[in-house]
Amino acid sequence: MRVELFDFDLPEENIALRPANPRDSARFLVVRPEAEPVLADHRVFELPDFLKPGDALVFNDTKVIPAQLEGIRHREGAGGQQVSATLHMRTEQDVWKAFAKPGKRIKVGDRIEFGHGTETCLLGSLMATVEEKGEGGEVTLRFDLSGPALDEAIMSVGHIPLPPYIAAKRAEDEKDRQDYQTIYAREEGAVAAPTAGLHFTPDLFAKLDAASIERHFVTLHVGAxxxxxxxxxxxxxxxxxxxxxxxxxxxxxxxxAVKARGGRIVCVGTTSLRLIESAASEDGKILPWSGPTGIFITPGYRFKAVDLLMTNFHLPKSTLFMLVSAFCGLETMRHAYAHAIQTGYRFYSYGDSSLLFRKD
Structure with missing residues (x-):
């Protein structure tokens, strides 16, 4: 499909720079492609009203790490060059794939010293060697530290990698370390938060429990x-x-077992959905999964396991807007987004949310 089909105009004032407070007070657009009315405006704390006893929410429990690193590139016969690297996938205990800037000035064999100046880990600067260069500024970094020692060093010298559309307007601050993390995050390794989950609070969890809605956790380490x-x-x-x-x-x-009893699988966020669909067989049975997924969902995809999706509002021409268009139908989502923009919904990571019913 032509990428331009997924384009739309988004005014800058619709981009959220801070989350709603409290988290579950964010606006909540309920989209039913085959109902009347198709769209209904609510608040996130009303989520239990749209679920049934025996339904299951699937959360991504990945935890965002401070994966934005600033450093100095060292090369024999050349002066130091300031570089930045955003870690996005760990492949070994001492190896990460990262997106580096300026990528054109980095070569295989370069040494990069992260945490120079005042930002150093307990052992001093964090050193890495560039082992490979890929496309689009991607590099493979082998660090001098490994395992838990490397984790501690990254926590010490790294910064929360705010999405570009937020970082372009303000700097990361200490508040983001809490705001850009779900209350149930526990498995460290994500570069970006599973943002639909940012709306959940202990009070909302209590309401879901009272409504006999199950909660289950999977892990997908969201990359840059x-x-x-x-x-x-x-x-x-x-x-x-x-x-x-x-x-x-x-x-x-x-x-x-939820599906067998007639319950519905409700994914909280596109990351949970992509993982569950990766793990599902053609007949809809969900199988254990451990490893990488590069699933790309566009209109025409047949969903195998997921019945409902809770998700924030996404970028024009993004893979995530393509995914929700596959789930609800492109015209339905264009209509929903036009309504959201016109009525002042807040977009992207810190923005409002929606509940999408799958178009059969």
């Missing part, structure tokens, strides 16, 4: 590729960056 713009004219030419995900055998069994 989620922020990359599409550079092709047709979706068939786009290559998704892979992300590492995990669905345990126990969770797969529980979700299959």
């Amino acid at each position: 590729g989620t922020f990359l713009p599409m550079k092709v004219d047709d979706t068939v030419d786009h290559k998704m960056h892979q992300e590492i995900g995990y669905v345990s055998a126990e969770i797969a069994e529980r979700l299959n």
